Amino acid sequence: MIDARVLTQGESTSGGVRDVARFFNRHKVIILLPMVLFAGAAWLIASYTPPRFVAKAVLALDARKVQIVEHEIVSRLPQENAALRTELDVIGSRSAADEVVDQLALTSDPEVLKESRGGSLWHNLACGAERAVPSWFAWIAEICPAAESSTMPPLNRSQVADWIVGNLKVSNDGRSLSIDVAFTSGNPELAARIANAVAETYLDDQVRTKSVSTVKARDWLHEQLNQMRHDLETSIAAVEDFWRQSRLNDAKDETRSFQSLDQLNAKLLTARSDLARAEARLKTFRESDPAMLPDGLASPMIQQLRNDLAQIDLRIAEIRVHSSSYRLDDLEARAVFLRKQMNQETNRIIAGLSGEVQAARKEEAELTQAVERVEKHEAEAARSRFRLTQLQREADANRSMYESLLSRYREAMEQEGLAAPDARFISRAEAPGASTYPNEQRFLLFGTIGGLAVGGALAFLRDGFDRRIRQTSEVEMATGVPVFGLLPKVSGWRGIQPQDYPLSDPHSQFCAALARVHTVLRAPLSPDLTQVVLVTSAQAGDGKTSFCISLARSLAKTRLRALVIDADPYRSQVSSLFGAPVFQAFAPIVGRPNRLSDIVQVDSKSSAHYIPAPTEDDLHLLIHSGGFKALLEEARHAYDIVIIDTPPVMTSPDAALIGRFADTRLLLVRWGRTSWDEITATVGFLRLCRVGLDGIVIVGADTDSARYGQLASSVAAPVDARLIRPESYRRLTDME
DSSP, X not given: OOOHHHHHHOXXXXXXXXXXXXXXXXXXXXXXXXXXXXXXXXXXHXXXXXXXXXXXXXXXXXXXXXXXXXXXXXXXXXXSHHHHHHHHHHHTSHHHHHHHHHHXXXXXXXXXXXXXXXXXXXXXXXXXXXXXXXXXXXXXXXXHHHHHOSOOOOOOHHHHHHHHHHHEEEEOOSSSSEEEEEXXXXXXXXXXHHHHHHHHHHHHHHHHHHHHHHHHHHHHHHHHHHHHHHHHHHHHHHHHHHHHHHOOOXXXXXXXHHHHHHHHHHHHHHHHHHHHHHHHHHHHHHHSOGGGOOTTTSOHHHHHHHHHHHHHHHHHHHHHHHOSSSOOHHHHHHHHHHHHHHHHHHHHHHHHHHHHHHHHHHHHHHHHHHHHHHHHHHHHHHHHHHHHHHXXXXXXXXXXXXXXXXXXXXXXXXXXXXXXXXXXXXXOOOOOSSOOBOOHHHHHHHHHHHHHHHHHHHHHHHHHHOOBOOOHHHHHHHHOOOXXXXXXXXXXXXXXXXXXXXXXXXXXXXXXXXXXXXXXXXXXXXXXXXXXXXXXXXXXXXXXXXXXXXXXXXXXXXXXXXXXXXXXXXXXXXXXXXXXXXOOOOOOBXXXXXXXXXXOEEOSSSSOEEEOOOOHHHHHHHHHHTHHHHHHHHHHHHOSEEEEEOOOTTTOTHHHHHGGGOSEEEEEEETTTSXXXXXXXXXXXXXXXXXXXXXXXXXXXXXXXXXGGGSOOSSOOOOOGGGSOOHHHHSOOSOO
């Protein structure tokens, strides 16, 4: 069975350098043709593209600050990346281009008109072809005169400004404050002139901006000074009027008033403190048990009573510890009497403390009223002083503002003639001596690389869809049939046909591979048994007939008697390839079998014999009548090896019919031409017909693509004497 998984895999290549070389050699036309086309197109484009020149002027933002006045109307540029990017946009803006157009009068400059109306790449190529062959293509002449005419209409300001912006490049390297102003043009002098004009326009714009801003600031300051002078006079008059109307005391009266208020506040605090202490003592006496009063609050009498009561309680406790039946009425009565006296003493103290609290409250209320009267008077005076202070501060602020505006106005007057740009020229643009575009070497490099990329992609695409046979191991694995030989592709430059190699170049690789094939074929079961070899292929044109003749001539050189039978009546080429002038086809005669002596032809260049092909009907009659089998039996006695050239399996079933009479059946496969589908169909058909294949021979192999170890060596295999029949046995008898 044929392994379908192997067949669907197609060709598999290793990742080594040799595989890459073989891949390139196999697809060299597909890879090199796009490379040549792309490189030629790139050279053509570079040749007919007008040269472009780049002139560059360099500006530097001045980081040094030369300050004559204290305050500048227009501040200097900050040394920040955002500010630098903004200046780049200003230089390359449309408004700057408009100023350059007006300054240089570019709308009527013939060089500008010619370049701004220049044609596209197609126009340049057409004009170049028209100059090369002016009379060959009439339609090309219709393209060029329009651009080459000397009566071109002028451009307007907007069109020229667009042309300048499109060819202007303003850049910064990101590490410094320098600005590159580059302009690209087909005229080097024009490019330098416009680059310098753009830079000068930027510097002039900075000076103009500062001058205009200074004049505007001066006029605005003059108006503000007049208004501020009026406000200052009004505020001073308001201060004087309020001072007269408020009648505020002098500083000594204010000091005495503040001292009196401080004394009243101090007395009020003392009264409130005394009231708080009296209320606290009164609350303590009212809420506490006389026996539990602290020593600091209790009177001497209460302390004495509390000590006596403690002794009585101690005595009662001791007695109860020693005897529970002892009567304690006297001690308990004494304790009750002491507690009653303590309560009476406490009530007397509480009444005294209540009187003290009332007196403290009255004193605190009188002091509070006195403080409020003084504070009210002081509040009215403070409001008047605050209002006076506000008016005075307003007057002072107006005076300060007036003086500041006056100072700035004087500085503005001084700055009118001191405006200077924040940038300066480092180098002015000069007319370049060499063009920067097009770079022919770069064009060729990119064209070559692009062509290689396209060619490689096409080669990989073709290789991915290629299902043709290119490797021996996969053929053997897929079909289960061994490969007897791998014949290399012969060079057409030498003018030698494959069937002539055994005679013209016997030491070539092709003959060495043939030696390997007939070495395998010269191994029959018995040395005395002639071997009948059938050779077929999948499709016509695979080199089947050339292989049969080459094999026969190679065997003949080893002193073996070989016979080639042409059993392909559809494409009979055995006779012509042997060099026979006349095609003698044999035909079966009813009642009389064909004899070898009647139909065998001798090769004029070697000792090989051959039989020309019969017609299609005669071949079928021979096969079905048994004549072909009898012919083979007769050939077995006269020859060492019989080679049958049969039609391709995919075009005729004759190979399956004749294969039953052969000892060895070979399938010829064309390297890089026979597909997996064809070999699958061929092997499957022969197996359905009960005809097995004994071997496969691959012809036309590329020695650079194949693994050369699979080819035979250049030394012919030695002849085995056992396989050579005696001369008398191999020679036909006179009767035959």
